[in-house]
Amino acid sequence: MELKDIQIQVEKMTNLVDGIKKDAEKKSADLTAAMEQKLADFKANMEGKSAEDVANLSKELQRQYDEFVTKSAAAEPVKAKTLGEAMTEKMAEFKFGPEGQESDITNTLRSKSGVVRIEMPEVKAMGLNNLTGDPVASYGPRQAILPSQKVNFRDLIPTLNTETGLYVFYREGAAPNNIAKQSNGSVKAENTYSFSEVKVVQDYIAGTVTFTKQMATSLPWLTGTLPRLLMRDYFKKENALFNAAAVAAATVDTSAESDKVKKIIDFIAATQDNDYTASFIVVTNADLAELVKSTYTNGYYSGAGMVQVGAGLTIMGVPVIAASWATAGKALIVDNDFIERVQVKGLAIELSYENSDNFVRNQVTARIECQTELNIMLSPSLVLGTL
Numbered sequence: 001m002e003l004k005d006i007q008i009q010v011e012k013m014t015n016l017v018d019g020i021k022k023d024a025e026k027k028s029a030d031l032t033a034a035m036e037q038k039l040a041d042f043k044a045n046m047e048g049k050s051a052e053d054v055a056n057l058s059k060e061l062q063r064q065y066d067e068f069v070t071k072s073a074a075a076e077p078v079k080a081k082t083l084g085e086a087m088t089e090k091m092a093e094f095k096f097g098p099e100g101q102e103s104d105i106t107n108t109l110r111s112k113s114g115v116v117r118i119e120m121p122e123v124k125a126m127g128l129n130n131l132t133g134d135p136v137a138s139y140g141p142r143q144a145i146l147p148s149q150k151v152n153f154r155d156l157i158p159t160l161n162t163e164t165g166l167y168v169f170y171r172e173g174a175a176p177n178n179i180a181k182q183s184n185g186s187v188k189a190e191n192t193y194s195f196s197e198v199k200v201v202q203d204y205i206a207g208t209v210t211f212t213k214q215m216a217t218s219l220p221w222l223t224g225t226l227p228r229l230l231m232r233d234y235f236k237k238e239n240a241l242f243n244a245a246a247v248a249a250a251t252v253d254t255s256a257e258s259d260k261v262k263k264i265i266d267f268i269a270a271t272q273d274n275d276y277t278a279s280f281i282v283v284t285n286a287d288l289a290e291l292v293k294s295t296y297t298n299g300y301y302s303g304a305g306m307v308q309v310g311a312g313l314t315i316m317g318v319p320v321i322a323a324s325w326a327t328a329g330k331a332l333i334v335d336n337d338f339i340e341r342v343q344v345k346g347l348a349i350e351l352s353y354e355n356s357d358n359f360v361r362n363q364v365t366a367r368i369e370c371q372t373e374l375n376i377m378l379s380p381s382l383v384l385g386t387l
Contacts, residue, residue, distance in 0.1 A: 031068050035061055143225050148232040151323040153242040153374075156280060158340045165371055167200040167342045171378070198377075202344055205238055206369035210355065213362045227349050230368040234347065239325040242341075242374045243282075246334070247327055250382035260287070260387045261294045261315060264331055267385035268316050271333050276381050278318045279336035287329065287387055288313060288322040331385040338381035343372040 042049070042057055128135070160167075173196060178189035209230065216222050255266035268278045283291070291313055313320040318333075326332065347370040352358075355365040376382065 027068070031064060035064060143221060145225065145229060146232070148228075149236055149239060149324050151321060152235050153239045153246075153323075153325070154235075154341050156282070156321065156334070157336055160340050160342045160375075162202070162342050162344055165202045165344050167202060167373070167375065169198055169200070169375070169377065170195040171198050200342060200373050200375050202342060202371045202373040204369050204371050205234065205241065206367065207234065207237075208355075208365050208367045210358070210363050210365045213364060216364065226366055227368075230349060230366060231347070234368050234370070236325070238370075238372075239323070243325050243327065243332075245374050246332060246339070246376065246382055247330070247384055249376045249379045250332060250384035251380055253383050253385045255385065259294055260291050263385060263387055264291070264315050264320070267331060267333055267383055268318055271335070271383050274380060276335040276383075277337060278316075278333050278383075280334055281315070281318055281320045282323055282326045282332040282334070283320060283330070283387070284326045284328050285322040285324060287326075287331070288320060290387075291315075291320065327384075329387050331387055333383040333385065335381035338376070338378040340375050340377070341372060342375050343370060345371060 038057070038061065042053075173194040175192055175194060178191050180189050182188055207230065209226065211222070211226075253267050253270055255263040257263045257266060264281060268281075271278045295313075320331075347368070349366060349368045351364055351366050353364060355363075358365055
């Protein structure tokens, strides 16, 4: 900083000190005059005064003095100001001459530093207390929707499409087998076969949900998420219906074994003794865990008892599948050759305004449906074993 700049700053500080001095002297003179006047008034009327009056005068003079000293020493708190207010006050401190003449700012800018530094400690940083309303939010791309069942009954069995909602097949009836070894010239035995017509009526499994267009526009992800919710709940209902039908039609079997793995081995053997194939076994997740733990307890290894534990559990070559919709404490053994799911059309989701007064209420109805049925062709092909 050049000498000229220093002189300017010193002159400013000198003026500031002189101002403070004059202000203090004026306030001190006013206080002194007031105190002297009170003292003179007391002296002029001393007759009849008591010791209490003297004490009161002393306290009053002391109070005035203390108040003067305290106000002089106390610094005014710094008041928070906006940037515009602080800049206006700071710029007022500079002496601006007529246009075209030098001023404090121009002199400073022409100095070696070439910088005008303006300090504004009273300008406070902004925080959330300066915000009216909510801060800008960031929205996640995913929604926390409830999970779906991991395995669906329809995924385990064949599916057959039909032209109409009435499906007919023919079931063979039980009859004696008269085929035998015949002696020369004897009359050959005759077999008689009978068939009965079985009708399967395919009903709808369906459900709806109604929502307003305002909700759809307010939640842009709704149109993409709603079908997932409907499909999740549809499959839950279909799984429950198909499992109930299969359990009701299955042949109940038991085993004298205490180990659950050995029980399933007995169930598979009984199924195969009746000339059916054990395509898969369905149990609950808890029952599957018990079966897997049984392999550790009993020291099974690949090939021992034809039990294999890898990506899944296989017993005698039959995969054991865990499903949350399965019946607890039971093992359902299924022969896929004699069970199927028939449907007129596949699962469909449709949106429409044509439901009561949807149009005038600006509402949309979403419907999920499938005209389908579980067809158990031969009941003995299903075995329900108690674990």
